[in-house]
Amino acid sequence: MSILSDRISASIANSSWIRRMFEAGMILKKQYGEDKVYDFSIGNPDLPAPALVAKGLRAFAEKAEEPFAFGYMPNAGFPWAREALARHLSQEQGIAIAGEDVVLTCGAAGGLNAFFRAVLNPGEEVLTFSPYFVEYGTYVANHGGTFRAIPAEKDTFAPDVAGLEAAISANTRVLLINSPHNPTGVVYSREQLEAVIAVLRAKSAEYGKPIFLVADEPYRFLAYDGVSVPSTLPLYEYAVVVSSFSKNMSLPGERVGYVIICPNMPEKQALAAGLTLTNRILGFVNPPVVGQHIMVAALGSQVDLNIYAARRKAMAEVLDAAGYEYRMPEGAFYFFPKAPGGDDVAFVSKLQEQRVLAVPGSGFGCPGHFRLAFCVDEKVIRNAADGFKAAMQAMK
Amino acid sequence: MSILSDRISASIANSSWIRRMFEAGMILKKQYGEDKVYDFSIGNPDLPAPALVAKGLRAFAEKAEEPFAFGYMPNAGFPWAREALARHLSQEQGIAIAGEDVVLTCGAAGGLNAFFRAVLNPGEEVLTFSPYFVEYGTYVANHGGTFRAIPAEKDTFAPDVAGLEAAISANTRVLLINSPHNPTGVVYSREQLEAVIAVLRAKSAEYGKPIFLVADEPYRFLAYDGVSVPSTLPLYEYAVVVSSFSKNMSLPGERVGYVIICPNMPEKQALAAGLTLTNRILGFVNPPVVGQHIMVAALGSQVDLNIYAARRKAMAEVLDAAGYEYRMPEGAFYFFPKAPGGDDVAFVSKLQEQRVLAVPGSGFGCPGHFRLAFCVDEKVIRNAADGFKAAMQAMK
Numbered sequence: 001m002s003i004l005s006d007r008i009s010a011s012i013a014n015s016s017w018i019r020r021m022f023e024a025g026m027i028l029k030k031q032y033g034e035d036k037v038y039d040f041s042i043g044n045p046d047l048p049a050p051a052l053v054a055k056g057l058r059a060f061a062e063k064a065e066e067p068f069a070f071g072y073m074p075n076a077g078f079p080w081a082r083e084a085l086a087r088h089l090s091q092e093q094g095i096a097i098a099g100e101d102v103v104l105t106c107g108a109a110g111g112l113n114a115f116f117r118a119v120l121n122p123g124e125e126v127l128t129f130s131p132y133f134v135e136y137g138t139y140v141a142n143h144g145g146t147f148r149a150i151p152a153e154k155d156t157f158a159p160d161v162a163g164l165e166a167a168i169s170a171n172t173r174v175l176l177i178n179s180p181h182n183p184t185g186v187v188y189s190r191e192q193l194e195a196v197i198a199v200l201r202a203k204s205a206e207y208g209k210p211i212f213l214v215a216d217e218p219y220r221f222l223a224y225d226g227v228s229v230p231s232t233l234p235l236y237e238y239a240v241v242v243s244s245f246s247k248n249m250s251l252p253g254e255r256v257g258y259v260i261i262c263p264n265m266p267e268k269q270a271l272a273a274g275l276t277l278t279n280r281i282l283g284f285v286n287p288p289v290v291g292q293h294i295m296v297a298a299l300g301s302q303v304d305l306n307i308y309a310a311r312r313k314a315m316a317e318v319l320d321a322a323g324y325e326y327r328m329p330e331g332a333f334y335f336f337p338k339a340p341g342g343d344d345v346a347f348v349s350k351l352q353e354q355r356v357l358a359v360p361g362s363g364f365g366c367p368g369h370f371r372l373a374f375c376v377d378e379k380v381i382r383n384a385a386d387g388f389k390a391a392m393q394a395m396k
Numbered sequence: 397m398s399i400l401s402d403r404i405s406a407s408i409a410n411s412s413w414i415r416r417m418f419e420a421g422m423i424l425k426k427q428y429g430e431d432k433v434y435d436f437s438i439g440n441p442d443l444p445a446p447a448l449v450a451k452g453l454r455a456f457a458e459k460a461e462e463p464f465a466f467g468y469m470p471n472a473g474f475p476w477a478r479e480a481l482a483r484h485l486s487q488e489q490g491i492a493i494a495g496e497d498v499v500l501t502c503g504a505a506g507g508l509n510a511f512f513r514a515v516l517n518p519g520e521e522v523l524t525f526s527p528y529f530v531e532y533g534t535y536v537a538n539h540g541g542t543f544r545a546i547p548a549e550k551d552t553f554a555p556d557v558a559g560l561e562a563a564i565s566a567n568t569r570v571l572l573i574n575s576p577h578n579p580t581g582v583v584y585s586r587e588q589l590e591a592v593i594a595v596l597r598a599k600s601a602e603y604g605k606p607i608f609l610v611a612d613e614p615y616r617f618l619a620y621d622g623v624s625v626p627s628t629l630p631l632y633e634y635a636v637v638v639s640s641f642s643k644n645m646s647l648p649g650e651r652v653g654y655v656i657i658c659p660n661m662p663e664k665q666a667l668a669a670g671l672t673l674t675n676r677i678l679g680f681v682n683p684p685v686v687g688q689h690i691m692v693a694a695l696g697s698q699v700d701l702n703i704y705a706a707r708r709k710a711m712a713e714v715l716d717a718a719g720y721e722y723r724m725p726e727g728a729f730y731f732f733p734k735a736p737g738g739d740d741v742a743f744v745s746k747l748q749e750q751r752v753l754a755v756p757g758s759g760f761g762c763p764g765h766f767r768l769a770f771c772v773d774e775k776v777i778r779n780a781a782d783g784f785k786a787a788m789q790a791m792k
Binding site for chain 1: 401469
């Protein structure tokens, strides 16, 4: 028998494609040199954090020798940090959010885990549209829930409203969405959200219990060509937003995120109390002290979006020149082209032979495509052009 | 129906005594003023972090505008941070520990959750001795395990070896111990550990599978009068140590901890891989970047132990003067006296009437006692003397 539990042994055998490619990249870089490997595998933003982050850090360092500087605080985070964040989010989401409607978490991943632990009874179901960030399934399984993906509409990756309606049962507790979307770059329109919410309302009424709409939106800040990212909170009282500063402030390793409970939700205090409890009992206890300080210091500032826009353009040019089929992303920093030949795992191997690292769509519940994360220097994109061409040629 | 799951609704109704008293304290302090409330409820150390913490923070701030300063790293933590910590721990634990034997976690609570998620099959059992830190039961339940407490020996709070032997079944996966001990201040001797380990070895052989010994030891640094705190790692190949810098560096809110896998453990790589995975899928992802930097900067430094020794002496004098019965703690920063009258919850209310905040032993699976955390200024201890006397008088 293994030293690990059966389920964790199985998970390791079948480990995340994203992490596997990230680790393959580290080995290739040692072998060939950093600049000879074109790593589009992971969403680890290369842009430096905004200047206010370092400034906030220096300001906090001045107080770091005071008693309780790093002490415990309430498990939902420092009250002053929740208040400041709520003021910022009220602007961003277009609805008045109070400090008590926001629970600070260890990143968005910590927020999703805290939420699922708080609301799921054993066997209750969480739905999402595929393709999807594959860890969603693991987060649900952690807390005894059942996870099910509904294929998004073909080619456009829009939410399949009829498919959603057919999928919801008495056991459905949550619909989890992600817009701007990883891995496709799709941004849901207000009309699409309203159609989804109409189904949730009807089914909530039919089964006599609310179905939560959880919007995971770390890429809210990153939409191109003036596309707007509508908020779910003004549209649906059982909406919950989960997000973080991993992408807009390039702070993924610092683990500061949050859950917004819709200010119109009945029993919203109960949900806040539940999240505060699950933050604690899952072992997060609270998001890191320093992270909370720098978050407040830097609220409202973010990385330079023009850089991402230029990279998106560069990546589109590289893919066009090599003849790939793809849908132009409206947001986030991913392309999700079709895999030439149709076998995404095989094609990603072909790319890897060219030292171009991508993640197969299979890692997102969507074989036949592959994901490219373009949060890398524009030079890396341009220099990968020959590799993309050669891999395409190899399939012909 | 509630907006929360049934189990979380129940947990909230029955919430942690420690947190409840901590929050009651915040209200009393607003009402009467900080200096009129004698708060011994929570282990939130009041000593400032060592100077090297602030120094490390300032040094990191100088690099905070570089790309990837706050980026993702492998889920077990920065390799350089694991290496540095392993060198430090090799000294502390008296056994050669490699970087790969250490997994960095979000505090000890994060480490315990990651460990239980990695090893527990549904229904497998975790044993501990009572009294115990009440969240242990929750951590086990989070991951589908069964938790059971074996009463420690009466009055001495020593491990009940015969009780342990009788309690172990084919279903037992882990024995969790804590020395120096919260809430009693007991330190397990080498002989006591060896007796416990002899039982684990015999039962592991009987059932044909290893039983882990998990030593939760955030108070290792804090033993008085020259008492030594023996390590489990040289004694038992299935030993695992979980700890943090919350107490020795006063960093509880920063959430930096670790799991040490016994370097002699067969399949230790598999356990390290499992912990790395569960760190990620539980949503911790990795301990905070800044926390890892300041941990390495300050390794080996700690708060001034003489201050805790003086407080322990003061608390003993105050309790003696009021006529309480207690066992002098050998380590950690807690007293666990008998509750006059025998009803700990009632007696803690009497103390609260005197604005003295304590936690009932019921909150540690051990009614009839109460816990006093003396990580507070010595003045608070001295000024509480009248309150302790008045509460004692009220019981006569």
